[in-house]
Amino acid sequence: MDQLPETVNKLLSSSHTETYVSPIPVGINESTTPVVVGVDEAGRGPIFGSMVYSAAYMPESFANCLNTGDEEDLKFGFDDSKKLTDIKRDELFGYLWKQDIDENFDEDKQQSIQKLKENVGYVITGISARDISSGMSKYPPTEIYNLNEQAHDTTMEMIRILKEDKQLNIKHVFIDTVGPPISYQQKLEMKFPDLKFTVSKKADSIYPIVSVASVIAKVTRDMHLKELNKIYLREDIKLGSGYPSDPNTVKYLRENVTPLIGWNPVFTRFSWNTTNNYLVDNNDKYGTLEIKWEDDYITTGRKRKNGGDIIKAMNPSKYDGMLTLSSFYDI
Incomplete structure (x- = not known):
């Protein structure tokens, strides 16, 4: 049309x-x-x-x-x-x-x-x-x-x-x-x-x-x-309906992951578990970058996927220039 x-x-x-x-x-x-x-x-x-x-x-x-x-x-x-x-x-x-x-x-x-x-x-x-x-x-x-x-x-x-x-x-x-x-x-x-x-x-x-x-x-x-789809992607690339059950959507997700951003933020919902899993849980498979967010260093009680406190697991006191647990409580 x-x-x-x-x-x-x-x-x-x-x-x-x-x-x-x-x-x-x-x-x-x-x-x-x-x-x-x-x-x-x-x-x-x-x-x-x-x-x-x-x-x-x-x-x-x-x-x-x-x-x-x-x-x-x-x-x-x-x-x-x-x-x-x-x-x-x-x-x-x-x-x-x-x-x-x-x-x-x-x-x-x-x-x-x-x-x-x-x-x-x-x-x-x-x-x-x-x-x-x-x-x-x-x-x-x-x-x-x-x-x-x-x-x-x-x-x-x-x-x-x-x-x-x-x-x-x-x-x-x-x-x-x-x-x-x-x-x-x-x-x-x-x-x-x-x-x-x-x-x-x-x-x-x-x-x-x-x-x-x-x-x-x-x-x-x-x-x-x-x-x-027409504006942002090549003619041969199809977003499909956007539902995780749509083969075109799954194909696009799988074949078009970029290491840092993932997909175009104009049409992608990054707060969905499906997209988040591609970027976070499959770093090796899809070549995405692991990002350590600032709030992960200053928030106690957050749990990693495999269990344990995320701050203790990161051991931020070993990293120069990063906020340590002790200095966090001094703020």
């Missing part, structure tokens, strides 16, 4: 986390039209690429037109994006972001797509691989910004954008859960006490508006990763 959605172009504009907000559709009046919002993500588990969050919204009165089976049903087939083929996902998101409607469609379908365009808006945030790694690798461990916290904060910021910046009249927010749904819902209700929330597992299969968000997030993430 030569033309890219603005969601993808926004993520390509930086190696850090970026947010895209679509124009408010013509079927929504910001201050009066009751709207429902659905939130879902794509890319939580992969080694490569961003984790993309989407908050889709539409008029409350339009929400029953997606796949309820009544006479107003537009029958597009939105569902949990993982249940759909690549072609179907691209088709569905294309209805939303492409300006022109395919003239080869029959008149009824063209009218249905136009209705969809006029009633659905969305926000996406791509949490970059670089920022995911940075948050999860903070030191000391008490400062770690884990993936659930990053996900929760991203969701709340997208809701804030729709509620405060765009002044939408939000009546109900449906969210595919991250972590335990009850505590997550309570957290959201404390942040936005005037909004109604439903947080549940498999929300992307249950609530049509979450299915829309799921498709937007998945297509944006997949297209973004493909573009990063």
Whole structure:
């Protein structure tokens, strides 16, 4: 696809986390039209690429037109994006972001797509691989910004954008859960006490508006990763989906380890065990460099892989210019 959605172009504009907000559709009046919002993500588990969050919204009165089976049903087939083929996902998101409607469609379908365009808006945030790694690798461990916290904060910021910046009249927010749904819902209700929330597992299969968000997030993430592949790697090198089960991903990891950095930090999550193991546990096999970090010399209680205190094992007092155990306690 030569033309890219603005969601993808926004993520390509930086190696850090970026947010895209679509124009408010013509079927929504910001201050009066009751709207429902659905939130879902794509890319939580992969080694490569961003984790993309989407908050889709539409008029409350339009929400029953997606796949309820009544006479107003537009029958597009939105569902949990993982249940759909690549072609179907691209088709569905294309209805939303492409300006022109395919003239080869029959008149009824063209009218249905136009209705969809006029009633659905969305926000996406791509949490970059670089920022995911940075948050999860903070030191000391008490400062770690884990993936659930990053996900929760991203969701709340997208809701804030729709509620405060765009002044939408939000009546109900449906969210595919991250972590335990009850505590997550309570957290959201404390942040936005005037909004109604439903947080549940498999929300992307249950609530049509979450299915829309799921498709937007998945297509944006997949297209973004493909573009990063084109920009940073030779044509014959494939990142694959980024999941450790993908043969292309495993092949790339194995055959493209550099001694110091490992892989390109623009698209690699170094806080994942899979990438960390290549760099730390397989120094001889992959020719990576063993790095002794400063905090390993000043932190007591850290354990080596094969057991024992890491400071005593390093015996830093034998190394000139390095902080000794005795001098550490004199600071």
